[in-house]
Each structure stands twice: as structure tokens, then as C-alpha cells.
Amino acid sequence: MDPTIELTSVATGAPSLPPELPRLSSSTYGGGVEWERIPWEDDNYFLQVFDVSWSEDAESNILLDIDGSTRPAQSLEAALQALPEQEVERFRFYVGENFENMEDFRQFLIQFPSDPSANKSHAHTGSPSFARLRSQWNLEPGLKAWSSKSYDMLPIDPHDMFYQEGFFSRLIRFSKLVHVAKDAHGRVSVFITCTSEYAMLRKLFKYDSRYESNLSRPTQTDVCSRLSRFGASLRCTLASRPLKIMMKGNSSQHTLIQAALLVICQCILGEISSLIETTHDYAMCQENVIDPRLVPLTKYSLEKRLRDAYFYEQLQDCVSDLVSATEPLLELLSMEFAATLEYKHLTTELHILCTDLSKRTPWLSHRLGSHLHMFDQSRSLDESLNVGLLSLLASIFLPLSLAASLLSMQTRFTDLQFILYDFGGISIFLGTVVIIVVHVLHIYARIVDGITEQKYLPGHHDQELTIFRMSFKIPFYIVWLALFIAFFIGMVADVALGLNILKYVLVFVAISLWATPIVGIIFHYLKHSISARERCLTSRSGVRSPATN
Known part of the structure; x- marks a missing residue:
């Protein structure tokens, strides 16, 4: 590898590779739900390394595949050093999890010298703004991070769709961190580091830990299978024939990086689309317990609806961030490939996908919001009727209470201390009875x-x-x-x-x-x-x- 490589970074919300960006904490808070990292056993990790070429006849080659199921036979440093030298005009992708903070990998990153101003100018995990994405091909000083998240979940039985615990226990939140390194020879290295988390059910539902053990929870194996699926989707999309035909003969390094980032956004949008379909099925099952025509609103049912509302908002934010990154990339690439038929097919497909997700995701929040509004209207009507009834009762019993108080004052002033003592005792006794009845x-x-x-x-x-x-x-x-x-x-x-x-x-x-x-x-x-x-x-x-x- 050429020692004069310049490093830029794209962060998608996960812990950073080099020490310039802080590592994501073991528990985070997002969308009203607290998340914690899914544990990995025996210092295992997942790592796939593959090369992709834009030439029409070249194929995607998997150079390294460590699936995380067993402890690797050799060290990470040895595995990285054994990789073949990257060819000119090829993109090399590193996709994995739980390897970014290993000392062997940090030593490997030394050959990617970063901008020394990054430590001072940009010491955080990034944001989903397009300005951060733009810095990847413009070589702006300092590390400019772009963040994004996606969701997935374990397979769920239709019967469990009716239980909120069964749905949230299977959720997986992925954060991806992408670093793009490029040199004067046209060699591009893309590091995609993932962080997987699941919901903290003990805080979300205030569970006893013994009950949580009866629920299905994501494991290291589940994470590895989904990362393998993401890597396969990325390789398949990058090596697709229409994309290679579209990029044939283009030597602009900026354009190639923009196309690679667009493919990453496309794969993440595919993950989100699958999760939203499952979430729609879950929302339809929950109609039976949130329909204002069937079930009255209570404090405990409102807590459940708020959990759903927070998660729906988080999904909506995730889709909005991805669409905000995908559509500008399509506009930029249209300046180069607007005349090609392959690009027209690609941009039409992505525009339809973005439009579909942008319409379907807000439906979840709007539907829930309309039901809560009807609950509020129903409760307001009941409260107005109750206030009228209380006013009527007060108008009847207040005069009677005053009359009884006047008639009962037949004691001399010098004997009031006994009455006050009895009054205090009766008040404490009745207060105790009221507390018991309320509980x-x-x-x-x-x-x-x-x-x-x-x-x-x-x-x-x-x-x-x-x-x-x-x-x-x-x-x-x-x-x-x-x-x-x-x-x-x-x-x-x-x-x-x-x-x-x-x-x-x-x-x-x-x-x-x-x-x-x-x-x-x-x-x-x-x-x-x-x-x-x-x-x-x-x-x-x-x-x-x-x-x-």
C-alpha cells in the first residue's frame, strides 16, 4: 500500500476506527428506547474483505471471511497482512463488527495517515447532514462524519405480533461507520464498521430479569448472519452488470466514490424496507388493543402506545436521513450519466423506493396519533359529564354538611381539647382507610x-x-x-x-x-x-x- 494515502471518513453512527473519533458507549438512548450492545463471546469478531472492480468483465473476490462463529485460527494482524496487494482501479471493502478497537487493526490503520487537524476540529461521531457526506470526495480538512442507522429483527411468529414485548425483544439496531481511503493511483479502500444493539427490556418494560430470559433475544450468531447478508447485498449491487456498464470508461475518482456511497445507501434502504413491512404487520395486530371503539384509554395502555410512538418516530428519522443522502447523490450522478439507460433504470428504482418509504413510514405515527386523538376526545367528553355530576352532588350535599356542622356545635369552649383530640384521631384513621382503599x-x-x-x-x-x-x-x-x-x-x-x-x-x-x-x-x-x-x-x-x- 502506498504510504501517501489520504484518509477521509464517513461515519454512520458507530464506534470509530482510528482514535480520532470516540468509541460508542455500551448503552445509548434513541427514540424513547434505551439500547445496549449485543455481547460477543471470546473476543470473536466478524470481518469480510472483498475487492470490487468497475470494469465490465471483472468479478467481486472475497479475500477474507471471518464469520465470528468461532475464534479465528490466526491473529487479525496476520490475516490482514496476508491479504493480496490491492490492484489499481479496484475498490477494497472491509465490512465487520467488533474488530475496530483491536490493537492489531489499529496497527494496520497506521498506513492510512489522517489529517492532523481532525483531533481538534471534529471530535464527535458525526451527523446525517449532506455536508458531511460531501466531504468524502472533496477532501475537506478534518474528519467529516456522516451518520445513519438501520434496523432489523429476528423472525417473529404471527401470534407474537400481538405482544409488544415479543416485538421489541427481537429488534436489532445497526449503526455503520464508513471510512474511505484513496490515493493517487486510484485505489480506494472503504471500511464499514457496524455496531449492533438490542433494546434494554428491563428499563423499557421494568421487567424482572427472570422474565426476560423467556423472550427471544438477538445473539452474536444472528448479528453475523445479517452482516453476511449485508455484505452479500453490497457485493451483488456493486458487481451488477447495469452498474458496470454505466460506470464503464469513467475515470473520475469523485464520481466513483459517489457511486460507491450511493450503493451503500441503497443496501441500507433495502434493510429498512424489510423492517418496515414487519412493523406494519405489528401495527395492524396492535389495532385490536388501541382501537378507541373497543378499549378505553388507561395509564398502562398509554405507556404501551408511547413506546410504539417513540419507535415509529425513530424509524421515520432513519428513513428521512437516508433519503436526504440518496436523492442528492442521484442528482450529482445524473450530471455524468443522465443519458445512459442503466442510470435511468437505477434512478427510477431508487426514487420509487425513497418515495414509498417516505409515505409508508409516517403512516405508522399518523395512525397511532389519530387513535390517541380519539381517545383524548372521548376522555374529554367523559370528564365533562363527570364534572356536571359532581357539581350536582355538591349542590345537594354542601348545604346538608353545613347544617350538620352547625347543629353539632353543642360543646363549651373549655372542652374543645377533647373534641380536637378525637378529631385528629378520626382524621388519621379515615386517612389510613382512604390510602388502603386507593391502593x-x-x-x-x-x-x-x-x-x-x-x-x-x-x-x-x-x-x-x-x-x-x-x-x-x-x-x-x-x-x-x-x-x-x-x-x-x-x-x-x-x-x-x-x-x-x-x-x-x-x-x-x-x-x-x-x-x-x-x-x-x-x-x-x-x-x-x-x-x-x-x-x-x-x-x-x-x-x-x-x-x-
């Missing part, structure tokens, strides 16, 4: 919300919700009737008999307040655990949807 109602609402959402999932019926509600209504009606009888007998017939009945009623109420929620919680927890294990066994049994494979 019981919160537990009841949480369980009812969970059962209500289960009601609209396939295979579930209304019987469970009806039984659960009746288990609360029947004791309530019995207690209310017993209290009415106790006070009625005490006022009309015998006070002692009424007090005895009231004593037994209070004992029954105390037992019901503690036993009923505990039994309900245990029942709901056992059912939820059993259903989670059934979903886990189903997902591990190999049943997959053909549309998502």
Missing part, C-alpha cells in the same frame, strides 16, 4: 387493564374478565347490604343487635380487602407466567412466518 383500587385497575387487553387478543374470551369483575362486585354488594341492615336495625329496633351485626361486617370487610386483591394478583401472575412460557416455547419450536423470514 386496592389501583391494583384492581391494573389487573382489569391487563385482562381487558388480553380480551382482544386472538384465542381469548370475555369469561375471565366477567369472573374477575364479579369476584369484586358480589362481596361489595353483600357488604353494602349487611351495612344497611346493621344500621337500619340499630336505628329502628335494637342498637346492640345492630352493633353486633356491624362488628361481623367490618371483620368480613377487613378480610376481603386483604384477601381478594392477593388472590387476584396471584391468579393474574400465574396466568401471565404460563402464557409467557407458552409463547416462548412456541417461538423456540421453529414456527416462523414466511413473510418475515
Whole structure:
């Protein structure tokens, strides 16, 4: 390799290769979801190296393929040094993950001298602006980084589409860092370093870690398979005959780099397109639990909808960034190849793809937003009706309360300390009762919300919700009737008999307040655990949807 090579960089949001840019932290925050890097075992890494030539008769040659499944037999330094010398007019691509911070690779990068002003002028991971992309072929001073992200996911069973946990547990977020190195002989080296992350379910859903173990999670093997697929897509697109015919006879180094960057954007757009199709299927399945005509809006269902909304916005931003980079590249290349038929086919295909993604991605957020708006309208109407009812009740009971207060003031001023003492004690006692009742109602609402959402999932019926509600209504009606009888007998017939009945009623109420929620919680927890294990066994049994494979 010529020692006079100049280095420019394109960053797509992942940790940097040379020390000029900081390494991405092990956990990041994006779109309302916290992400952490997928762990790699035994210092394994994935690396593919291949050469691509723009000449019509040349083929793409894979020079090095380390799939990350086993520990490499030789060191990374030895593998890189064993690569054949790069031929003139060829592009050499390095695609991989978890190798960028290895000392062997840093030693290999010494032969790519970077601009010394980079450390001071541009010490961050970059942005998706076109100005950063433009710096790749204009040789502007300092490292100008361009960032982009993409998403993928594990194959998902159609039944798991109805569960938010099953969807988010399978998501993979990829960040790619691309460095373009070029010299006076026309040799171009492109380093594409990936960083894979998955969602932190413990923070997203506030899980116990034991429950998370029942969900399907991306692994090192899943990441390697998707990186291999990305590398194959990149090689296939770069070596396609129409692209070679279009580039035949073009010796402009700027144009060749622009075409290579356009192909990278095209491959990432293909990844996003596949994920958006799966996300649309997930959104349609979630219609059953967010339709304002079927399900009332609660605090817990709103939390789920917010998770979806944040992720949809992140997808929309990702598509917007890629489209903002792809369309200017097409315009620049049209100045060179507008007359060629192959370029017309390429630009038409990419324009249609960008337009399709730009239309389909906002649909997710707009659809969810319209449902939340209808929820808000429905809640506003209910609140207005409740306010009117409360006003009517206040107009009736306020005069009665004032009259009762005036009639009860039959105590002398010197004896008020006893009344104040009793007043404080009664206030504390009633406050304690109110706190207990509020907690019981919160537990009841949480369980009812969970059962209500289960009601609209396939295979579930209304019987469970009806039984659960009746288990609360029947004791309530019995207690209310017993209290009415106790006070009625005490006022009309015998006070002692009424007090005895009231004593037994209070004992029954105390037992019901503690036993009923505990039994309900245990029942709901056992059912939820059993259903989670059934979903886990189903997902591990190999049943997959053909549309998502």
C-alpha cells in the first residue's frame, strides 16, 4: 500500500476506527428506547474483505471471511497482512463488527495517515447532514462524519405480533461507520464498521430479569448472519452488470466514490424496507388493543402506545436521513450519466423506493396519533359529564354538611381539647382507610387493564374478565347490604343487635380487602407466567412466518 494515502471518513453512527473519533458507549438512548450492545463471546469478531472492480468483465473476490462463529485460527494482524496487494482501479471493502478497537487493526490503520487537524476540529461521531457526506470526495480538512442507522429483527411468529414485548425483544439496531481511503493511483479502500444493539427490556418494560430470559433475544450468531447478508447485498449491487456498464470508461475518482456511497445507501434502504413491512404487520395486530371503539384509554395502555410512538418516530428519522443522502447523490450522478439507460433504470428504482418509504413510514405515527386523538376526545367528553355530576352532588350535599356542622356545635369552649383530640384521631384513621382503599383500587385497575387487553387478543374470551369483575362486585354488594341492615336495625329496633351485626361486617370487610386483591394478583401472575412460557416455547419450536423470514 502506498504510504501517501489520504484518509477521509464517513461515519454512520458507530464506534470509530482510528482514535480520532470516540468509541460508542455500551448503552445509548434513541427514540424513547434505551439500547445496549449485543455481547460477543471470546473476543470473536466478524470481518469480510472483498475487492470490487468497475470494469465490465471483472468479478467481486472475497479475500477474507471471518464469520465470528468461532475464534479465528490466526491473529487479525496476520490475516490482514496476508491479504493480496490491492490492484489499481479496484475498490477494497472491509465490512465487520467488533474488530475496530483491536490493537492489531489499529496497527494496520497506521498506513492510512489522517489529517492532523481532525483531533481538534471534529471530535464527535458525526451527523446525517449532506455536508458531511460531501466531504468524502472533496477532501475537506478534518474528519467529516456522516451518520445513519438501520434496523432489523429476528423472525417473529404471527401470534407474537400481538405482544409488544415479543416485538421489541427481537429488534436489532445497526449503526455503520464508513471510512474511505484513496490515493493517487486510484485505489480506494472503504471500511464499514457496524455496531449492533438490542433494546434494554428491563428499563423499557421494568421487567424482572427472570422474565426476560423467556423472550427471544438477538445473539452474536444472528448479528453475523445479517452482516453476511449485508455484505452479500453490497457485493451483488456493486458487481451488477447495469452498474458496470454505466460506470464503464469513467475515470473520475469523485464520481466513483459517489457511486460507491450511493450503493451503500441503497443496501441500507433495502434493510429498512424489510423492517418496515414487519412493523406494519405489528401495527395492524396492535389495532385490536388501541382501537378507541373497543378499549378505553388507561395509564398502562398509554405507556404501551408511547413506546410504539417513540419507535415509529425513530424509524421515520432513519428513513428521512437516508433519503436526504440518496436523492442528492442521484442528482450529482445524473450530471455524468443522465443519458445512459442503466442510470435511468437505477434512478427510477431508487426514487420509487425513497418515495414509498417516505409515505409508508409516517403512516405508522399518523395512525397511532389519530387513535390517541380519539381517545383524548372521548376522555374529554367523559370528564365533562363527570364534572356536571359532581357539581350536582355538591349542590345537594354542601348545604346538608353545613347544617350538620352547625347543629353539632353543642360543646363549651373549655372542652374543645377533647373534641380536637378525637378529631385528629378520626382524621388519621379515615386517612389510613382512604390510602388502603386507593391502593386496592389501583391494583384492581391494573389487573382489569391487563385482562381487558388480553380480551382482544386472538384465542381469548370475555369469561375471565366477567369472573374477575364479579369476584369484586358480589362481596361489595353483600357488604353494602349487611351495612344497611346493621344500621337500619340499630336505628329502628335494637342498637346492640345492630352493633353486633356491624362488628361481623367490618371483620368480613377487613378480610376481603386483604384477601381478594392477593388472590387476584396471584391468579393474574400465574396466568401471565404460563402464557409467557407458552409463547416462548412456541417461538423456540421453529414456527416462523414466511413473510418475515
